[in-house]
Amino acid sequence: MAFQCQRDCYMKEFVTTVVSCCPAELKHEVNGKKETLKGFNVKLQDTILFPEGGGQPDDHGLIADVPVIRVTRQGPEAIHFVASPLAVGQEVQVKVNWERRFDHMQQHSGQHLLTALADTMFGFKTTSWDLGRQRSVIELDTPCMKPAQLQGLEEAVNEKIRAHVPVTVQLLSIDDPAVRSRGLPEDHAGPIRIIDIEGIDANMCCGTHVSNLSHLQVIKLLGIEKGKKNKTNLIFLAGNRVLKYAEKSYSTERAMVSILKTGPDEHVEAVDKLQKSVKLLQKTNLSLLRDMAVLIAKNFENNPQKGNFFSLHKKEGDNEFMNIIANEINTEETLVFLTVGEDKGPGLFLLAGPSRSVAEMGPWVLKMLKGKGAGKNGRFQGKANSLAQRAEVEVFLQQAPWSIEI
Incomplete structure (x- = not known):
């Protein structure tokens, strides 16, 4: 029915x-x-x-x-x-829910129009489509679509919208010669619906549609993506989605103007400059961290009361930072416990020292830091889900019976 x-x-x-x-x-x-x-x-x-x-x-x-x-x-x-x-x-x-319904009507009728004109203009057949929550996608049976074709298709569909082309529904019997039964679900019952965009397309469809192309308001082609099996995905918005997209884009543009202190036309150049500055700062920061790691290790080694245990936590740093420190300290005689990250949040850890001691204590440290890691040759390192028990780990490492054997 x-x-x-x-x-x-x-x-x-x-x-x-x-x-x-x-x-x-x-x-x-x-x-x-x-x-x-x-x-x-x-x-x-x-x-x-x-x-x-x-x-x-x-x-x-x-x-x-x-x-x-x-x-x-x-x-x-x-x-x-x-x-x-x-x-x-x-x-x-x-x-x-009329807002949801009308949105679906606009996207679905927009798909029919795009499918018909992509076939008429370029011979691109539609093999499937997806009405998404944010955007809709038509899968075209072509390996590529040129920018000029994309522009031409967008101009053509919007011209049809401005022409107020009627969209009507025909109900036909399943044995009507005009009906192509292929593609119907096995449990289909009742008449066949044909969605007829006057002079453009007539296709079987069970969905809800606008009664006139003017109700689509506008169609915007966002671009293409490489699809499966040598096909192309055409991404589009129709009707109210275009208005919402424009509103969101404008809000983003205003926010960027406030942050970058430049007009919209200079945003790309401004962001490019910022990225280059950030990369330079990161490079400088890494260099400073390496130098700092060497100094930290040498200060410990030069301390006459250094003992056989060294521990350090630093918010900034990475695995390289910790390994530089461990490399500069004589870990054959010293047990080294290093961590980087938020004080009570996730981070990285490194335990270095005599192979036997590290092999025995490493799994216990891993358990206490609720982390993941592995070790060999006197090094045990990994990721910590929480550094909240770092102080307890220090006490454990200093009091463990095997640490006396270092």
Whole structure:
């Protein structure tokens, strides 16, 4: 069957009846984590909430003020997953999240238009597409797309938008000669929908679409990326997404002006200069750290009361810094424990000294610092998840029975 959302894509509210409501579970991703939600699968006599399909995500909305978490299609029926039960036979008002719906309509109709003109103008066939949350992508069966082709395609689609070309829906029987049944899902039921962009394209599609290309407002091609199997991914925005993209870009531009103290046209040059300055400073800093490491080690070696244990923690530094210190100290006679990083946060550590002592104490140090590492030939080093117990490690190394044998 064709749902009400497919018969009238612009309907925002609809009154219908609950046909069934059964307990169900839904595997759902929340903030990047997969969860299993318990709720109810609801079937309605008809619906204005589109079930996912044809590359288009499902609608969000309400049934009698109960939020609809997911809408899927099973044969001729739409299944609405909700958290609270609804009474069978109850007359309910269904509301669609219009901002989400209209966005999907704009992206989907934009894809149809781009697909048709990419084929007409350059012979590039569309092999798949993805309606993403931030941007949409069309996979074109071509290894490359030249900048002039990209520009020409963008100009052509926006010209069609300005021409107010009508978009209509035809419902055809599955045995109609005009229907290409290839590609239909196995459980398809009811008439075949044909989305007809007047004089441009006519294609089977179950999704929701604008009624006129002017409702797309504008299409912006962001560029291309290398796709799979010698194909090209065309990235685009349509309608309100272009406006949001422009607003976000302008906000970023204003922030950059404030930070860089230059106009937008000079941003690239200013950032380039900053990067070169940072690289020079990093190089200078590394050189100073190396010199400092040598001085730290020599100061210890020249101390007549140095003992046989040396420990140092420094916020700035790296593995090279620690190894330079260890190299400058006679670790055959001295146990060296070095750390770099935040005082109670993650960091790096190095234990150096007589091979037997380091081999025995290294795993204990690793455990106390909650880290990962390994050792050989009198060196044990790695990453510490927490340096909070650094003081305890020092005490352990100084009091350990085998440290006396150094």
